[in-house]
Amino acid sequence: MNIDQAADLIRTVLHQVAPDADLDGLAPDADLRETLELDSLDFLQVIELLSERAGVRIDEEDYQFLATLGGAATWLAGVAPAPAHG
Amino acid sequence: MRAAIAALMARSKREIPHYYLTETVDLGDAMAWMRDRNRQLPVPKRLVPAALLLKAAAVALRAVPELNGFWIDDRFVAGEDVHLGVAIALRGGGLVAPAIHRAADLELPELMASLRDLVARTRAGRLRRTELSDGTVTVSNMGDQGAESIIGVIYPPQVALVGFGRIVDRPWAVHGLIGVRPVVTVTLSADHRATDGATGARYLQTLAHLLERPEEL
Numbered sequence: 394m395n396i397d398q399a400a401d402l403i404r405t406v407l408h409q410v411a412p413d414a415d416l417d418g419l420a421p422d423a424d425l426r427e428t429l430e431l432d433s434l435d436f437l438q439v440i441e442l443l444s445e446r447a448g449v450r451i452d453e454e455d456y457q458f459l460a461t462l463g464g465a466a467t468w469l470a471g472v473a474p475a476p477a478h479g
Numbered sequence: 480m481r482a483a484i485a486a487l488m489a490r491s492k493r494e495i496p497h498y499y500l501t502e503t504v505d506l507g508d509a510m511a512w513m514r515d516r517n518r519q520l521p522v523p524k525r526l527v528p529a530a531l532l533l534k535a536a537a538v539a540l541r542a543v544p545e546l547n548g549f550w551i552d553d554r555f556v557a558g559e560d561v562h563l564g565v566a567i568a569l570r571g572g573g574l575v576a577p578a579i580h581r582a583a584d585l586e587l588p589e590l591m592a593s594l595r596d597l598v599a600r601t602r603a604g605r606l607r608r609t610e611l612s613d614g615t616v617t618v619s620n621m622g623d624q625g626a627e628s629i630i631g632v633i634y635p636p637q638v639a640l641v642g643f644g645r646i647v648d649r650p651w652a653v654h655g656l657i658g659v660r661p662v663v664t665v666t667l668s669a670d671h672r673a674t675d676g677a678t679g680a681r682y683l684q685t686l687a688h689l690l691e692r693p694e695e696l
Contacts, residue, residue, distance in 0.1 A: 413570050432624060433623055453514060
């Protein structure tokens with residue numbers, strides 16, 4: 394998975410968890426939880442969906458890498474396997 | 480929605496002589512215990528701090544039942560069990576407080592699942608009418624985007640509201656030394672017609688002790 398694919402996946406997941414949030418105006422370095430007003434349960438759902446769709450294990454120690462869209466895309470691209478072709 | 484909240488809160492402040500007590504609780508052991516536990520679990524099974532706080536609030540009410548129930552016709556009517564109303568903010572604005580039934584009896588994973596289910600259904604507008612009306616007490620948890628403490632308004636005809644502020648890292652004395660610990664400020668708002676401060680203080684002490692021994696929750 395490259396960074397663009399990772400960023401797309403993150404946006405899809407964020408849209409699902411916070412359908413009303415304005416993702417177009419979201420800066421890559423903005424704090425996701427603060428900007429999108431995600432509470433701890435919302436964030437847990439984001440982690441759950443990302444983990445499931447990207448096929449990676451995300452531990453609590455990794456949450457720190459998922460604070461911003463830019464940071465999360467970089468981190469996810471580094472750990473997620475390439476999506477299957479076809 | 481705004482009008483309903485306005486009517487209820489105005490009634491509360493008009494009729495209920497509130498008193499307020501506050502306690503700051505060291506969550507160092509509770510957070511460490513939760514992290515250890517979560518490390519072994521897949522994401523859907525992980526706990527969030529809110530689950531621990533709600534469980535402790537419910538169990539402490541069982542120990543101090545004078546705060547769990549209603550003020551009706553000039554007397555206190557005890558709740559038949561601890562049905563924990565949880566204040567949940569709606570994305571479009573407004574607030575509801577649906578209840579987690581028999582919250583003190585639920586194991587932590589069950590309570591966590593109930594909380595997730597309740598929040599999801601609240602946001603989707605799929606609550607059952609009874610859930611909205613049968614809380615015996617209300618808990619308002621600020622969460623990690625909220626303020627450091629909350630001094631809440633009681634939901635009539637209930638006689639108490641427990642408010643948890645945001646968990647913050649603070650310098651804290653532990654065994655005579657200063658360390659940095661995650662702490663939470665808990666505020667009890669209670670109806671002075673039903674109880675006095677000594678009862679409220681006993682509740683906060685019980686709650687603090689429970690949060691200091693999370694493995695027993």
